[in-house]
Amino acid sequence: MENIEKKYPRFRDINFSNLVNKNTVRNVFYMTAGIFVFIFGVILYGIILNSLEDTLQEAMLDKGFTELKNVNLRVDRKNFSLGIYEDTVHIKSYRVSLGKTIRIPKSKAGDGATPVGEYKICSIDTAHNYYKFLKLNYPNLNDAADALRRGMITQSQFDQIQFEFYYEDCPKLETDLGGNIGIHGIGRLNYIFKNLPFVYNWTNGSIALKNESIDEILTVAGEGTNVIIK
Numbered sequence: 001m002e003n004i005e006k007k008y009p010r011f012r013d014i015n016f017s018n019l020v021n022k023n024t025v026r027n028v029f030y031m032t033a034g035i036f037v038f039i040f041g042v043i044l045y046g047i048i049l050n051s052l053e054d055t056l057q058e059a060m061l062d063k064g065f066t067e068l069k070n071v072n073l074r075v076d077r078k079n080f081s082l083g084i085y086e087d088t089v090h091i092k093s094y095r096v097s098l099g100k101t102i103r104i105p106k107s108k109a110g111d112g113a114t115p116v117g118e119y120k121i122c123s124i125d126t127a128h129n130y131y132k133f134l135k136l137n138y139p140n141l142n143d144a145a146d147a148l149r150r151g152m153i154t155q156s157q158f159d160q161i162q163f164e165f166y167y168e169d170c171p172k173l174e175t176d177l178g179g180n181i182g183i184h185g186i187g188r189l190n191y192i193f194k195n196l197p198f199v200y201n202w203t204n205g206s207i208a209l210k211n212e213s214i215d216e217i218l219t220v221a222g223e224g225t226n227v228i229i230k
Contacts, residue, residue, distance in 0.1 A: 069086070075227065075229040097201050120226050136182050138179060139171060
């Protein structure tokens with residue numbers, strides 16, 4: 001019995017200080033502290049970058065405009081940017097996050113991709129989960145025609161999309177092409193995500209940018225504003 005207790009000591013007799021390697025604890029502490037310092041540094045760098053950004057009003061004055069009358073928005077999927085244009089004159093650009101699938105343009109529901117084409121803002125929701133939502137009239141006629149050729153929608157569905165495109169602005173028919181695509185803010189996590197100095201594509205196909213940028217855009221854009229995504 002005595003030999004067994006020597007080989008297998010009772011729990012209360014175990015000295016845990018002998019089981020814990022002090023070097024390991026120290027390394028874990030340094031690694032954890034390093035991660036926190038890195039995250040803090042990244043966010044601080046993002047805050048500095050945001051503080052250096054010109055306001056839309058400043059950008060307009062810099063280009064010689066006191067007001068914009070022919071606004072259009074252009075989204076560049078390769079550069080993850082949304083630009084405000086007065087006709088063909090570039091006024092200001094914003095960094096955006098896109099759909100999780102960035103290699104291809106949107107072609108069906110659930111593909112996580114951002115569509116490519118020419119659209120317009122067809123409605124604005126100011127009480128959205130992601131702050132404000134500028135809905136686009138996706139799918140447009142080109143999207144519907146391509147889907148019809150590929151057999152994704154029927155002729156009657158195409159006709160309905162065409163009717164809604166011309167007479168009801170925002171598409172209402174739910175098809176395999178998906179829908180509810182737009183430009184929106186970040187929402188409750190705005191302070192964290194807006195200060196990341198890199199792009200993280202997380203949407204289901206919409207274009208996301210910080211809440212403050214949505215507010216700026218809405219000072220010059222609204223329902224009917226053209227949005228080109230390339």
